[in-house]
Amino acid sequence: MPPLARSLLALAALLAAADARANPFCDFAMIGDVTDRPITFHLTVAGGVTTTIPDKCAMPGSELAGESINVCNTPSSKPRIQLALGSDLNFSPIYIDCPGNIPGCSSLDVRVTQFCKPAGLPPVGLY
Template sequence: MSPLACSLLALTALLAAADAVMPPPDCTSVTLGKVTEDVTTFSLNVGGGDVRIPDKCTRPGRKLVGVKIEACLSPEKKIKITQALQTAPDFPPNFSLFNIEVDTIVVSVQQYGEMVTPP
């Protein structure tokens, strides 16, 4: 193949790669309470389990009235599965107890606030 043909082939491959779209990460979300236009947005990196979301919305004259939580597996992280109980080499392996570990979950939080009216 001529150098010009090789260059054109390489350029075509680069253009195709540039147009490729990364698949969205595996995500799920939940919305609770009231959705308003007064939004505070932030992210947390967590390992799973019970997660405490800090209230970054409430301050004097303003209260938290709703929240949207979206949890996504971090695109560069993988789920790791290992045997939770190792057995001796001369015994059959334990097929019922496993540890499933997710290194990082990205939690995106939108907290909705509204002004508090004085009494």
């Protein structure tokens, strides 16, 4: 991918993240690289538990390069995304801090965009 196209894609991802953060009842996390091969999907999870996000890039010749996660609990509270601790790039699991006694926390809509790359390629360096 040409450098200009990569820069524009990274800018688009940052603008999308800024829009997602505009809602005071949302949290956003980004880890890894942005590529031109995004896959977006939704999960419904309960707050206050560790959640494993499936790797939708896991197919022959492809691997996960980056991931953005957005979760909202409008209008009750702002859930907080905590990435797993440990190695350099932990895409899963995540913990969403949203106590079960707060309305909406028992059924949160999590929007995930995973960025895929051809297997074996080094990181692109876009964040």
